[in-house]
Amino acid sequence: MNAIKAQKLIVQKAKSEILHSLDMTVQPGTITGLIGPSGSGKTTLMRAIVGVQKYKGELLVLGSPAGSISLRPRIGYVTQSPAVYDDLTVKQNIHYFAHVAGVPRSEADVVVTAVQLEDRQDQLVRSLSGGQRARVSLAVALLGNPDMLVLDEPTVGLDPILRNELWDQFAELARQGKTLLISSHVMDEAERCSELALIRDGRLLWSDSRQKLLEKTKTGSVGDAFIAMIRGPV
C-alpha cells in the first residue's frame, strides 16, 4: 500500500488553481523530498495531505481519504514557521500538545530527548534560537509516535551543523518505518532523500526515486536534473 496516493488532485484557492491535476505516490518507510521553488504549491500540497486544505480529486493517505478523522493521530505536521507558543516554556508546550494528542505525559520526555532539548525544558520558547524553536515544533509533531511526518521546510535558516543533525534524525525516523515527506527549496537537501517529488507551478515534474531521476536525466545532481526536467520531458 502507498503511504500517499494522489490522483488528479486539484486545489483551488480564491478562484485560482494552485495544484493542477497532480498525480503522486509515496512509499511507506521512505524519505521523500518535495522539492520546488517558493510559490510552487509545496505548502498547499502538504496542507491537503494533513487534512487542513480542501481539494478535488483523489488523495489517499495511509489508505484513507485525506482529512479523515482517523488520520489525525497518525500524521505529525510541522508548519513552515514553528507553530508553538512562544510565551510558554518548552516543557509547557510539549505537555499541552501531549494532552491534545491524547498521549501520556511520559511521552513528552521521550520527544524532548529525541530533539535534544532536555537542558532547555524550562526556557521560554521566545528566548530560544530559531533552530531550537524548529526543534520544539518537531518534537510536538513526534508526539503519539505518528506513522507519517509531514515537514514543511524544517531546516530553513538553520546553521549547516544543525541541519545535518536534523537530517540524521529524519533518516533515523525513516529507519523506524515512518514515512517522511519533507519540503525544501534547497537542492542540496534533495541529495539526502531517497525519493523525490519535483514540483513547479502546481505541476509535478517527477515522482520517483532520486537514483532513477539522475539516470533518466543523465545528470549528476538534483539541481541539474530539475533544470533538465523543466527544459523538456526526456
Place this chain on the structure above:
Amino acid sequence: MYHLRATGATAYRIVQQLLHDKRTIVLMFLAPTILMALLAWVFSNNARIFNSIAPALLGVFPFVIMFLITSITTLRERTGGTLERLMAMRISKVDIIVGYALAFGIFGIIQSVITSSVAIYWLNMDVAGPQWFVVVVAIADTLLGVALGLLASAFARTEFQAVQFMPAFIFPQLIVCGLFVPLAQLPDALNAAAYWLPLTYAVDALNGVVTNANITSNMWRDIWVVCCFIVAALACASLTLRRRS
C-alpha cells in the same frame, strides 16, 4: 473524556501563557479599580452622581477589557499557526472555544471580585440589594466580553483591526445601554435598538440591584438574556473556526 481533558488542558495552557505576562495581569486587575477610584474622586463632592454611574461601570469595565484581551489573544493563535496545528489534531473546535472561555472567565471573575469589592467597601458605593448579586452580574458581563471577543477575532485579519472593533462593536452599546441616558428617555428607535444589545441588560441588572432591596424577576430576566448572548456568541465563534480552508 478526551474532550473534557483537551478543554481543560487548553484552559490551563492559556492561564499559563497569561501568567508569563506579569504586566498584562497587573493591568487587568488594577486598571478597572483605579478607574473606579478616579471616578469616585472626580465626584467626591457629589456622591449621588457617583452612585448612579458606578454600578453600571462595574459591568462595563470588565466587559470592555476582556473583549480586547480575548480578541487579540485569539487572533494571535489564528495567525501564529498554532490554530492550524491544533486543527490537524484530534481536538474539536468546541474544546478550543470553551477552553478559551474558561481561562479568560477565571481571570475575569477575579477582576470582577476585586473591582466590585473596592467599589462597595472602599469607595462606599451604595447597594440596596444583595452585594453578591453585583458580583454575579459583573461575572456575566466579563464572560460576555470574552464571548464577543472570541467572535470578533474571526473578523479581524490583524491586531490593528481587532483594536478597531472596540469603537465599532462596543462603543455603540455603551452609548445606548442606559449609562448616559435612562432607556425610557431615549428616542423610540434607539430604545427599541437598545433591547437587542446585550450590554443594555447587564447595565439594567446592575442599576436594579442598586435601587431594589430584593432581586426582582426583571433582574433575573436580565441575567438570563446576558447568558443567552454569551452562549450564542460562543456558538457562532466555534463556527468561525475552520478545520479546512
